[in-house]
Amino acid sequence: MHKDNRTYQKAFIMDMDGVVYTGSHLISGSGEFVGKLQQGGYKFLFLTNNSYHKPLEIRDRLMGMGIDVPEDCFYTSAMATASFLRVQRPEGCSAYVIGGPGIVEELEKAGITITSDRPDYVIVAETEQYDYAKIIEATLLIQEGAKFIATNPDLTGPSLRGPVPACGALVAPIERVTGVPPYFLGKPNPAMMFWARKKLGVHSANCFMIGDRMDTDIVGGLESGMTTCLVLSGVTSRETMNRFPYQPDYVFENLWEIDPGSILSRRDRVENAMPDS
Template structure:
């Protein structure tokens, strides 16, 4: 059975809109050898088309069908739970487009779900509406639990931070679909026809990428080009299969990243 790859985007392929050295050679090697791969991101703001354009601007040519977001995973989850349902959404085009594409109606009148995603324009009015709808019985879903996101000026509040505000006001916690929930990994695997025993997860965070990969039954590689450091690995009760500096270390070894041949 041939090897397939799942990989995080920020911290693995790019960092603050710049290419991580060697990422282009790594992706090209996968493409040239017809190795199936999917790029994952917990960020629900952008559609795959938008993300493709973002990656192209750094020099990475990755097709839309090779990109899987927490918004897409959330939409797929909801389509299996309550087909053609209704939702009140706090989020941006990546999330609203994904829900429209599965036949959901977006409304603030008795929705089946309140769905919280990431946005750079959280409004007090929208959060208040979400709180009132959850109190009235709408089921609470969030795309991912990340409390902060990166920016050139420092951390920004992200989905998990706003979810905590709604939870504190309502006493109800959301169901998080994105990493570290292994559900996101499994949905990406099904989409590309991969199998856990022959798929490698590459990530830069021990608390999301690596743990969700482990819980989905995948071998894992931690790159030190993003959030986690070699020192921080020791604080966790689990370990990745391999730790490398960046995906540049895998160039020339994508068919056998662990040197088992």
């Protein structure tokens, strides 16, 4: 009975690009898998390192592909950054921001003052408004004492013409000049995984992390105590997977192969393998 009760508490956290869709195309079986989660009453969350878009914009994009889920089914690295600052500075703080509308909205919702006048933090995120003047300002503010954080360590992001610089690349000139590395809040930081699970209200032992990247999704889930599922519909192949010192609990071709009702958590697999006392 105890194991059955845990089964009903299962929850699923999914990366998006390479797992649910690639570019503007839904990966075959993704919609059906989300439908199984909805029909089975499972808690689930879409997790993305992209801090540029607001959750409502991401929801509308998925709806355009045929997946209809509420806005609160998304958790972004911008939200993780705001959560981090609320925990670190509950009395309030200020930040100089190089980033898009997603990070700006989350910081404003958290009551964080956005300013270039002696800010507590310099925050870098994905943006289409990145220029030399902003690099200079961020560099000077950090040298004057502002703490340096960034939404995620991703070096590249996808575009129709190929990879483009993402947050991890945008911080490079600032880090080189100041000698100060940023603190990254997005995957694989376990803090982001913790706040995502907190949003769902589930324990790590009952939570499954599904992703296509070994160096963010799988290691982040592993270090957070979740059961990890690698799907081969994105950037990782079986060959490249085997090069890593850590391995996922499960490997699937795509989301369609995952049966949320029968898949076992790492804890349940261990307990089922133990002889009855």
